[in-house]
Amino acid sequence: MSDAVILWFRQDLRIADNPALDAALQSRKRIIPLFILDDDSDGMRRLGAASRWWLHGGLAALAKSLEKCGSRLILRRGPADAVIDALLDETGATAIVWNRCYEPEAIARDRALKSRLKERGIAACSHQAALLFEPWTVKTQNGEPYRVYTPFWKACKAKADIAPPLPAPESLPAPAAWPTSETLEDWHLRPTQPDWAGGLRETWRPGEHGAQERLAAFLEEGLGTYADRRNRPDIAGTSRLSPHLHWGEIGPRQIWAAVEARRAAGDLAGREKQAETFLKEVVWREFSYHLLYHFPTLPESPLNPRFAAFPWGEDEKALAAWQAGRTGYPIVDAGMRQLWHTGWLHNRVRMIVASFLVKDLMLPWQAGEAWFWDTLVDADLANNAASWQWVAGCGADAAPYFRIFNPVLQGEKFDPDGTYVRHWVPELAGLPATDIHKPWTLPADRLDKAGIRLGETYPAPIVDHHAARHRALAAFETIKA
Numbered sequence: 145m146s147d148a149v150i151l152w153f154r155q156d157l158r159i160a161d162n163p164a165l166d167a168a169l170q171s172r173k174r175i176i177p178l179f180i181l182d183d184d185s186d187g188m189r190r191l192g193a194a195s196r197w198w199l200h201g202g203l204a205a206l207a208k209s210l211e212k213c214g215s216r217l218i219l220r221r222g223p224a225d226a227v228i229d230a231l232l233d234e235t236g237a238t239a240i241v242w243n244r245c246y247e248p249e250a251i252a253r254d255r256a257l258k259s260r261l262k263e264r265g266i267a268a269c270s271h272q273a274a275l276l277f278e279p280w281t282v283k284t285q286n287g288e289p290y291r292v293y294t295p296f297w298k299a300c301k302a303k304a305d306i307a308p309p310l311p312a313p314e315s316l317p318a319p320a321a322w323p324t325s326e327t328l329e330d331w332h333l334r335p336t337q338p339d340w341a342g343g344l345r346e347t348w349r350p351g352e353h354g355a356q357e358r359l360a361a362f363l364e365e366g367l368g369t370y371a372d373r374r375n376r377p378d379i380a381g382t383s384r385l386s387p388h389l390h391w392g393e394i395g396p397r398q399i400w401a402a403v404e405a406r407r408a409a410g411d412l413a414g415r416e417k418q419a420e421t422f423l424k425e426v427v428w429r430e431f432s433y434h435l436l437y438h439f440p441t442l443p444e445s446p447l448n449p450r451f452a453a454f455p456w457g458e459d460e461k462a463l464a465a466w467q468a469g470r471t472g473y474p475i476v477d478a479g480m481r482q483l484w485h486t487g488w489l490h491n492r493v494r495m496i497v498a499s500f501l502v503k504d505l506m507l508p509w510q511a512g513e514a515w516f517w518d519t520l521v522d523a524d525l526a527n528n529a530a531s532w533q534w535v536a537g538c539g540a541d542a543a544p545y546f547r548i549f550n551p552v553l554q555g556e557k558f559d560p561d562g563t564y565v566r567h568w569v570p571e572l573a574g575l576p577a578t579d580i581h582k583p584w585t586l587p588a589d590r591l592d593k594a595g596i597r598l599g600e601t602y603p604a605p606i607v608d609h610h611a612a613r614h615r616a617l618a619a620f621e622t623i624k625a
């Protein structure tokens with residue numbers, strides 16, 4: 145056994161249930177694990193700041209796991225094809241394996257690479273790790289991609305003969321000599337001046353072990369009540385696995401198997417619906433990837449072409465107020481501040497803040513998508529683009545544009561005690577639940593008593609929701625015809 149295979153890690157930063165790693169082991173060659181930082185190449189979307197922070201932690205954790213197996217993680221920066229060519233030359237490796245990515249630029253890069261490597265006599269093989277169902281295998285009866293979620297879910301469920309996850313290896317055969325590696329510190333993925341990542345460090349533990357801990361805690365405390373509590377941002381009722389899933393520190397097959405194991409053990413008796421609702425959300429992620437694969441312009445252009453003519457506004461000041469959590473609408477501001485502080489935002493509040501941007505402020509969904517891309521630790525091209533289009537009314541199976549969230553009613557319904565707003569907007573903490581979602585409606589003495597001066601300690605609303613609603617509906621009329 146002297147021949148070597150390159151194991152190219154991308155968005156699969158785990159050693160358990162990693163089909164490419166398993167294929168490398170089965171090849172009985174020596175294994176050279178590699179990660180390439182390739183986000184400055186033409187066509188590849190540059191990682192957002194929060195994603196870069198996460199990636200540092202995810203790679204450090206992966207390197208540790210590999211070291212425990214007697215291996216290493218080789219880090220190289222540059223265009224993937226050039227880095228791989230150089231490493232093949234240096235090591236004499238005769239094969240390369242990776243797990244598939246589904247972003248259009250990644251697909252184009254991998255296709256070109258595969259055919260070039262073939263010419264060079266190098267065996268290149270890709271595997272399925274990130275999804276339960278390959279996007280091209282789920283089709284309508286007419287052989288078309290799905291655009292509506294419920295039939296997509298039913299088609300997935302009918303296919304759901306999901307293989308059990310692969311175990312983590314105990315050791316990996318090392319090459320006779322290790323190629324050189326850059327260092328993570330040299331990549332400067334973490335912010336320094338200023339270091340704004342304190343809230344991220346408090347909230348997250350990137351890496352495969354962090355993911356398994358989250359899953360175990362969720363199975364214990366969240367799964368059995370998921371459907372009842374998933375819409376409440378004031379309760380930690382969801383799994384918070386999204387950044388781990390994005391970076392492949394856990395795979396959907398592992399999640400599916402863990403839920404099924406609970407079911408088989410009888411732990412979900414009488415609560416089957418709760419678990420089914422959770423798996424349905426995991427499959428929404430599959431739906432986003434299905435859409436991105438079949439409609440590769442999803443991150444830039446509306447799926448519904450009528451929306452290309454929508455008269456979006458331009459308002460730098462309003463966009464900045466939304467980004468900073470200073471719109472004067474407490475549930476919106478709480479969400480945007482949670483996002484800034486922790487790099488994550490509850491799904492219900494993502495919908496509320498997104499609706500506020502595209503409907504109340506009438507700013508283009510692409511501006512919101514770009515902000516989320518930079519600030520979310522789970523920033524994901526497929527999920528982010530599909531979800532923004534969904535909220536904006538121009539996506540697949542979208543919320544109709546004319547259904548406009550009222551931020552006061554949303555706050556009162558989903559944060560009924562005001563706990564969430566009080567936590568993220570402490571300047572309103574002195575208000576009771578009955579008033580906290582609409583401080584501008586209170587008389588001066590009540591505001592005074594709570595220590596609030598509107599326009600000074602907390603902003604007055606930057607738009608009037610009812611007027612904004614009419615403006616948005618009138619704009620929608622112009623493209624309806």
Ligand SMILES: Cc1cc2nc3c(=O)[nH]c(=O)nc-3n(C[C@H](O)[C@H](O)[C@H](O)COP(=O)(O)OP(=O)(O)OC[C@H]3O[C@@H](n4cnc5c(N)ncnc54)[C@H](O)[C@@H]3O)c2cc1C
Nearest residue numbers: 382383384385386425426428429491494523524527528531
């Ligand atoms: C405007 C907007 C932008 C979004 N941007 C992203 C993004 O960049 N990255 C991202 O992962 N999710 C995004 N979402 C989807 C969703 O909000 C998050 O996946 C979810 O809040 C993550 O929290 P969780 O892990 O606790 O989810 P849970 O409720 O525990 O769900 C488990 C997993 O299922 C998947 N999932 C759950 N809800 C959805 C959904 N609505 N659509 C697609 N997949 C889902 C996620 O992978 C999630 O980790 C966005 C939603 C909106 C409305």
